[in-house]
């Protein structure tokens with residue numbers, strides 16, 4: 001600010017006042033310089049007995065916080081080296097000057113004052129400086145001391161700044177020369193200020209390095225998550241006759257009936273019309289012509305989530321003309337993908353829509369043949385609906401020429417929570433990237449979270465946690481947890497293999513006495529009641545040990561046979 005004032009007053013007043021003003025300026029300038037020298041001597045005297053430590057402290061004040069040691073030293077250098085330099089003079093020529101300017105500049109130099117230094121200091125954005133050049137000299141020394149210390153620890157940093165420093169120096173030097181001229185141009189103002197109150201030798205730190213309080217990000221739940229549409233949990237009491245659901249295609253109504261479905265479950269009654277509504281005019285559009293809504297569904301295991309997306313997808317694609325991948329369902333395991341593709345096959349049968357399953361159960365080349373066909377005119381899709389596991393899908397995205405997801409209308413991430421748990425995010429990113437490439441702007445995505453099977457023997461499903469989710473096997477009446485699940489989620493996915501689709505089922509959990517308390521508390525916290533305790537005496541289990549071991553041997557053999565069967569299928 002002070003610098004600005006000096007510059008603004010330059011020239012004109014002096015021209016008006018003529019030689020008198022010039023003389024006055026010269027005298028005042030001399031007085032200023034004397035004062036500065038006196039102050040410098042005083043300071044040196046004061047500082048001498050204190051030794052190095054004291055100097056460093058004061059240098060700390062002189063420097064802006066986080067000081068720029070390299071720059072401080074450079075400035076000093078630039079002052080002596082660049083004082084007479086041309087750029088400053090060139091700039092001086094640019095605007096009209098009073099005759100006094102030249103003299104004042106010459107005087108400044110003669111007395112060892114360093115215009116660029118003065119101006120450089122004043123223009124330091126971090127420090128508002130009001131001292132005289134003597135202060136500047138002292139400060140520069142302090143800068144140097146400090147920079148010497150800092151340089152040891154930050155040589156690299158300094159090197160980086162040197163180039164920057166050179167530029168700054170040049171600029172400061174030229175500006176400094178100008179500033180010096182201006183300072184001399186306005187002796188009366190400077191002098192009167194100087195006399196009224198001696199220039200403070202201290203520096204004012206503006207504090208631009210002060211730590212600003214980090215704003216706390218308030219947790220925010222989007223509306224759809226904060227206020228979800230709740231659906232009835234109890235299936236049996238909340239059935240919706242399929243004819244009452246608006247907008248259902250007669251063809252699908254018939255198919256549903258043929259497959260023994262007369263009523264929709266609550267989640268279906270909610271989701272099916274919502275998706276159909278977005279496609280009511282043949283295009284996928286949301287309300288008011290906006291992008292169709294994304295839907296996130298979280299419903300209990302066995303509540304009918306598969307049909308909730310299969311039915312509307314098939315209906316929307318019924319009228320498609322060209323075969324293109326328009327629906328993609330991604331599931332974490334082959335078994336789940338197989339299960340879902342079967343349901344699609346049931347409802348697309350006789351419609352011309354093609355469903356392709358890509359899970360790695362077949363060879364990569366075979367899957368490529370199922371997905372695309374190469375013609376003279378280019379590739380054409382052989383799939384309308386792709387049901388896939390993430391790994392294989394991403395392989396096709398990157399390696400199958402002609403496999404194109406840009407016409408996608410529906411992206412279903414089934415078992416979304418698990419996909420995230422299992423670190424499939426990277427695959428998801430690639431899928432979404434491919435699906436939402438520029439051409440596709442009207443995509444809609446859905447997240448379905450469901451609750452997987454392992455080796456199945458004739459009548460018993462023996463499942464690990466890794467295979468306990470989502471698999472739908474008809475008429476499973478009992479689930480036996482032969483160890484206590486650690487987490488409620490694991491428990492729910494395991495027991496969810498029974499009591500599906502509103503039916504009843506029973507789950508047994510074998511729990512050691514030491515595990516009992518924790519297990520019961522976990523169920524209670526989850527609101528699971530109706531638990532009956534059946535104490536089993538250790539002795540009564542002994543006769544069963546042999547049978548149990550035999551069963552394990554049989555299981556091992558069965559798994560081997562199944563693995564061999566899969567390998568043969570892969571080679572076909």
Ligand SMILES: Nc1ncnc2c1ncn2[C@@H]1O[C@H](COP(=O)(O)OP(=O)(O)OP(=O)(O)O)[C@@H](O)[C@H]1O
Pocket residue numbers: 260261262263264265268299300301302303304305306307449450451469470471472474496500501
């Ligand atoms: N409206 C319906 N009427 C009769 N049965 C139905 C109906 N909808 C679905 N089902 C049957 O209910 C069972 C469970 O359905 P589904 O597998 O879709 O459940 P889910 O919610 O996906 O379960 P999970 O989360 O465990 O995968 C299936 O056998 C399915 O055929």
